[in-house]
Amino acid sequence: MRRKKNVTFDDIAKYTNFSKTTISRYFNNPDSLTLENQEIISKALVDLDYKENKVARILANGNTEFIGILIPNLHNHYYSEMLNQILQTYEQFGYKFLVFIGNGHADTERQYIQELLAYKIEGLIILSDVIPSKELADLHLPIVTIEREDQYVCSVNTDNYMGGVQATSLLASHNCDVFIHVNSPTAPEVPAYGRINGFLSICKEKKLPHRIIYKEFGNTYDSIRTNMIDVLNELERNYPNQKKGVFISSDTHANVFLNLLIQRYGSLPSDYYLVGFDDSPISTEAVIPISTVGQHIDQIAHEAVKLLVEQMNERKKRKPIPLEKPIHKVITPYLIRRETTEKTKVSAATDC
Amino acid sequence: MRRKKNVTFDDIAKYTNFSKTTISRYFNNPDSLTLENQEIISKALVDLDYKENKVARILANGNTEFIGILIPNLHNHYYSEMLNQILQTYEQFGYKFLVFIGNGHADTERQYIQELLAYKIEGLIILSDVIPSKELADLHLPIVTIEREDQYVCSVNTDNYMGGVQATSLLASHNCDVFIHVNSPTAPEVPAYGRINGFLSICKEKKLPHRIIYKEFGNTYDSIRTNMIDVLNELERNYPNQKKGVFISSDTHANVFLNLLIQRYGSLPSDYYLVGFDDSPISTEAVIPISTVGQHIDQIAHEAVKLLVEQMNERKKRKPIPLEKPIHKVITPYLIRRETTEKTKVSAATDC
DNA sequence: TTGTACGCGTTATCAC
DNA sequence: GTGATAACGCGTACAA
Secondary structure: OOOOOOOOHHHHHHHHOOOHHHHHHHHHOHHHOOHHHHHHHHHHHHHHOOOOOHHHHHHHHOOOOEEEEEEOOOOOHHHHHHHHHHHHOHHHHOOEEEEEEOOOOHHHHHHHHHHHHHOOOOEEEEOOOOOOHHHHHOOOOOEEEEOOOOOOOEEEEEOHHHHHHHHHHHHHOOOOOEEEEEEOOOOOOOOOHHHHHHHHHHHHHOOOOEEEEEOOOOOOHHHHHHHHHHHHHHHHHHOOOOOEEEEEOOHHHHHHHHHHHHHHHOOOOOOEEEEOOEOOHHHHHOOOOOEEEEOOHHHHHHHHHHHHHHHHHHHHOOOOOOOOOOOEEEEOOEEEOOOOOOOOOOOHHHOO | OOOOOOOOHHHHHHHHOOOHHHHHHHHHOHHHOOHHHHHHHHHHHHHHOOOOOHHHHHHHHOOOOEEEEEEOOOOOHHHHHHHHHHHHOHHHHOOEEEEEEOOOOHHHHHHHHHHHHHOOOOEEEEOOOOOOHHHHHOOOOOEEEEOOOOOOOEEEEEOHHHHHHHHHHHHHOOOOOEEEEEEOOOOOOOOOHHHHHHHHHHHHHOOOOEEEEEOOOOOOHHHHHHHHHHHHHHHHHHOOOOOEEEEEOOHHHHHHHHHHHHHHHOOOOOOEEEEOOEOOHHHHHOOOOOEEEEOOHHHHHHHHHHHHHHHHHHHHOOOOOOOOOOOEEEEOOEEEOOOOOOOOOOOHHHOO
16 A cells, blocks of 8 residues: 555665665765776666655654744745745755744744654744744754844844944935834834834934834735825924935835825925835835835845754764854845935936 | 654653553554543653654655645745745645745756655645646656646646736726737746737727737846836837727736836826736835736645645555546636726825 | 664554 | 554664
8 A cells, every 4th residue: 555665775785786785875975885886886776766765864864954944924025035045045055944934823833843843853944023032942953033032042133223224324314304213113122123223323323303103004005005194194294394304114114105105296205205124126116216225135044044054063063062152143234225315316217 | 973862652652651552553543542541641741751753754654744846936926925825735734845946947946856856745836837747747746836837737827818808808998999918928838828818819809909019028127127118118109199908917017117107207197007917016015006917826825735635645545546637727817906997096195 | 895783763564 | 452563764883
């Protein structure tokens, strides 16, 4: 009742009159065989149509070459691109990825982790934020988190503070009369909180009149739009005839804000300067390309896997030295000036 | 030199004075034990902090519960959302997914497939289009493809023909003077070719003046924009003062087209009616929400996994009956009317 | 350079 | 209802 038997090292051994061991060595340490014997085995593999079985190898030597990934969703461009970049590291590191989409429920995510553990993953990359890092650390498994609370585990994050500084400085360079930061309520433990501090830091340093608007925008376009209308109305009411520098915490939200302005005025009014965050596709695809702060997703993904691989390698040593304290890597973001701040630029379409 | 030994069935057996077999049964067929014995073992698991090892189970019974996925990229919203939905099926089917990002090179993708095979995946879902379905069929593995050439393997696709019909009919209902379909050069074997046929079919049926513009737009926003300017200029030149119904093969492209119009005229001119394809986020996030044809990505993903699971289950029977010919499932798309066609609608922002 | 013998942790088979 | 034993396919001391 089983699938037709696979060709195994035993079969190859019999076929070539070598021992299993020699066949194994052919794969793991070919130089220890004579060239002619390598040839013989190589030929046998073709003759018998051998297919390697890494599951058996795992059981024998304990190395699965699996890394688990727990990611909140793939709707958000940031996450899908991060996953994209992480998966690409297969080319460099050779690790395979078992991916689970977290659903926001801690208990379900715990089950996912148990499942990953059952498959003997060698390390875990976590982007979800529902399980405290303390608990993650207790798994005693190499772990790297990305853009989430990371007190007790290694992590790679964007330098959000610097991002806030970059965005705010750009607005400041345009001599706005008032500086507005629009964000969702954010916990201080989350790296993204740094954006707020960056904003405040520049405003205070330069003694700029400023204001932070916290608002729960929701996840659907409609609810974001509805809430953003409130924000816009509030700005119109409170700061008429003032040059407003608006730093919005995501490109998606910034785009909604921009669209509202365009729909009202047919173009971006001269008293609005706008910067988003993420350099997501929408920031280029918007009617008026949006200035934004970009995260080096490729670098973050690469550093995360690298940091994880280092931990995994350390573990395989005869006398592993555990990290004394978690390593936190920080990647500097980049500023992109587009038309929502550099208004002299003219879009090519108007030329023709 | 190995990681500290795991607790195994043997340990549990000794601890409880049962045999390994009984412990195994506790997991796979608990009803065959007395309730009290279940209790004893259950307690032992906690006492010893047992962690299950599915790798060993795989070796013993051959069922990895792995499905391989080969997907071209995750930049494209269609792919990332499809992956999202596929991964979600874990809740229902319990299969784990090993994901590889295809890179467009057939040989590399072949290596990925070999790697997946080495991990004894039970089935394969393919969205990449560089390896012919004939070759895939020769793997003798349950396979389902999505939106690609699928002559020799099972597949789940959107009814692209119907999508083309829906889009064109919507434009026709607005009594346009001329009907334009903008697309990239597409091979007839690819399901998406159906959109073209759908367009032509309606145009011919209703004797509508029509035209198809094929253009290689490239992948960057700039190149799409540059090429789209050509398209727009051509339309302006050839069909001045005519009501133009434009059906563009993707929302991304449609959005670029729309932006060009807005940038030129400050609003969507009354002689343009526009429909995109995919119902991707950009179609709602655009300055003027774009009418579009949506693919039921959730259904497609679900059907794909289901179709795959059926094949995998069949294979596990004592006397598997292979499919006589590949099953091709087709999912009907849905039409979404938004402001690029329903121009009487007024956006809420203008009210306030 | 090559072979022997055993271990990896579970499931399947066949007894009792 | 329970147990003994042989797979599953490969890696690895240790021996030759």
